[in-house]
Amino acid sequence: MRADPVQRAIDEDLVRVLYAQNPIAFFTHWFAIAVLVSIYWVDMPYPHLFAACFGFYAVANFAALGLWLCRRRWPNAMTARNWIRLHAVRGVLLYSAPGLAIWFAFHSRQADLPVLHTVMLVTLAAGVFMSNGFDLLNFSTGIIFVLLPAIVLLFGSHNFDRTILAIVLAFFFCAINVYAISYRKLFQRVVQARVDQQQLAESLAEQKHVAEEASLAKTRFFAAASHDLRQPLHAIGLLAASLNDVAVTQAQHGKTAAHIVHNVEALNQLFNQVLDLARLESGVTQVIRLHFRLDELFERVGSQYRPQAAAKGLALRIAPTTMVVHDDPVLLERVLSNLLSNAVRYTEEGAIWVGLRRGGRRDGGYIEVRDSGIGIPAVEQERIFEEFYQVANPQRDARQGHGLGLPTVRRLVELLGGELRLRSAPGRGSVFRFPVRVGDPGGIVTSLSDTVVTGPSAQGRRVLCIDDDPSILEGLTRLLGRWGCIVRGARDETLALQALSEGFVPDAVLCDFQLANHRTGAQALTAVREALRRSGHEGAVMLLITGDMASGELATLAAQGIPVLHKPVTPARLRRTLEILWQQAERDGAAGNLATASCPLPASR
Known part of the structure; x- marks a missing residue:
């Protein structure tokens, strides 16, 4: 991933460096033409062939200048890499003429012409190194055509002096290639350092912008x-x-x-x-997935909003479905409740529709909430997900809500692993849509419509309550006692372990998070679980109750799947949580896995 921007930067810099030398190279090559013609002027072998060779050299030089002009006029006509390749072709045409022209020196009667021509070629080779050494393709094509013909002809002359010159020229050829490799590496490191610095600057600027936006959002949030x-x-x-x-x-x-x-x-x-x-x-809100019938969730939410819709003369239609989904029913209920609340509030006539559409998905479908309300303009469709922002409530009438429902919905859908989509237009209503995954009918452990205040689930259950607040401990003891539970209270971890040592084996352990003596509920639950394990009783469910939302440990516990209830916890929510935990434990039949069992928690999580 990192090499792509670096390579692009190297290519862009190479194009600038390669083409920046072209005007100087134009005059340099004309000088080379003049020098070579002058040294061959006295004894010019094969005049017509010589004229053709150097005529080609001159044309190639003009073509190189034309390429430079095109690059200046249309810099974006092709990619940087293609400009580099085209420059390499220019090098082949331009350097082949003087390099191959040394053949004329070996057919001249002047004995010193091979040496003079070789000196000129070495000078051109130095120019190739300086102007093209940054790029392997351009340097290789240039240096090979400049020096290799001379090396081959000098070795083939079978003359001692020329053989020595050929050896020196071959050494020079190898040395200049080695130096070019170092030259390219240095160039790449320089460019890479510049790109790293630029990316760091961009990252810092982006982080600064994000921090400023977060600060402004926080200020707006607290002000509203x-x-x-x-x-x-x-x-x-x-x-x-x-x-x-x-x-x-x-x-x-x-x-x-x-x-x-x-x-x-x-x-x-x-x-x-x-x-x-x-x-x-x-980050303390847990996603605890359960297999359940979607129509039961629709009915639960629909029964809450049918009276409100009927009072406004609206039809609330819920499409029947037989689909079983595997998701968090509590978080889904909160999503649907917020969407239906908005739909009823901003719809004056017509109907509201709730249902499931498969949308071509084999592993699930999409829940949609449609209304025939006022609709949302395109320019407002992103802002409605900001806290306390309301399109149709500029006077901030609290009776129309506070603008927190949709921000909550978006975060909940993202927490569930989906994306909330909106389609709306003024006067044409709105459609909110988010995905759900298909579940297993055999994995259903309870009905969402089951009552939570009756039934034998709590009768005779032994519950250990740990809380350092006497009034809360007394309240829990009396509440659980009315449900038929056998309750043992403990104000700290030590008393809880003492209760276990006296033979009290709980079916559930309820524990506050912040305990006395700088101990936490997580530590207490760990100690209780270990004591139960040693005594051969690992079937107790563990439940943490807290009013804290900022602790990093809570987020860790939530990530591990340990059930956490946030105060205030109503009796109905506590009862339903315990019953479903017990039902899940009986279904799984695996001692020791209850702390991470998949179960729905109450809506106040």
């Missing part, structure tokens, strides 16, 4: 978040203050209380959306 968080807080403060007014009637109190509740709900919704984005950015 601060505005949208302050608005309901400000309204709640003013409304709460009005409740102390004794002159206000009971009906007005009720109306004020309703407004307070509405603003609290808006504040809670925004807070949860910001937390969702923070989890995605921090």
Whole structure:
């Protein structure tokens, strides 16, 4: 990969160097023509052949100048490599005439002509080295035609003096080739260093630009978040203050209380959306894939938005499908919920369609959400994925959302390994599309429509809870006890290990991440798992619960597939997580693999 830009840079520099010498070479070759003609003028063997040879030399010199002019006039007419090849052809034509012309010296009555001609050829060879030594092709073609004919004829003359001259010329030929190799290597190193420096400068400039864009995006994010968080807080403060007014009637109190509740709900919704984005950015959101029926997911999401759509007179159509997919149902549900929420919000009449299209894919298909809403102009279609940006809400009315749904959707789809695509036009609605992969019907372990508050899954299960907060530990103990679980609480890792040593063998271990004495839940779970392994009990599921989203260790745990729930965790979400973990454990039947088992986690992950 790295050699391509370096080679291109070398070729471009070679073209500049090779053609830069051509005007000087034009006059140099005319001087060579004049010198050679003058030394042969007294005794010119084969005059017609001699005239043809040097006439060809002159024409080749003019052709070389014409090539230089073409290169100046049309530099982009061909690639750098082709300009180099054409220059090599020019060298063959230009240097063959003086090189082969030494044949005339061996047919002249002047005994010193071979030596004089050889001196001229050595001078031309030095010029070849200086102007063409950077490039193997141009140097080889030039130096061979200049020196090789003279070496062959001098060796073939069977004259001692000329044989010595031939040996010296052959040594010069070899030496100049060796020096040219070093010359080319030096040139390549210089060009490569320049390219490396240029790439480094471009990389630094790009990183600087990315950092500046990230800083600006962060500033815009916090400015918009601060505005949208302050608005309901400000309204709640003013409304709460009005409740102390004794002159206000009971009906007005009720109306004020309703407004307070509405603003609290808006504040809670925004807070949860910001937390969702923070989890995605921090890398702690896990992709835990499960085989499940797609129509069950469609029905779950559709049942949430049918009342809202019906209230606006919209038809919410869900296309039936029998496809089983292998994906994270919780993250997919969040994607569909956000897309349907937007579709209902920005569609005033017509219908909304949700369904699966195979799109020619054998290993899956594409989920599409279509609406007949206001549509999105082409110039806005990239900006709608920016946090807090809304096309149709310039007044930033919180009742129309906060502009966090689509950024969350895009990040979730990318986290699932797909790409979110949008097709839209003003007044013609929008189509959002993303891929899903086909699953195995035999791998289905639970129905997405199963209830989570009933059933025997939790009855009689032994659960070990580790948390250094007494109130949370008490709350978990009472909650799990109401589900029929046998619960043992521990405030730290030591007490948890003590419970195990006393014979308490858990079916599940729930552990907070931040524990006392600078210990973490990951360390505690490792110690508990090792103690269970030593006692021959490796069937307990491990579940980490945390309010932390910035820890690098959490990201590592998520990458390893260890289930992590982020606070606040509702009882229903905790119950469903535990039940599916237990069902998956029973299905796999492989002790010790539960921490990395594929299972869906609650929507607050």
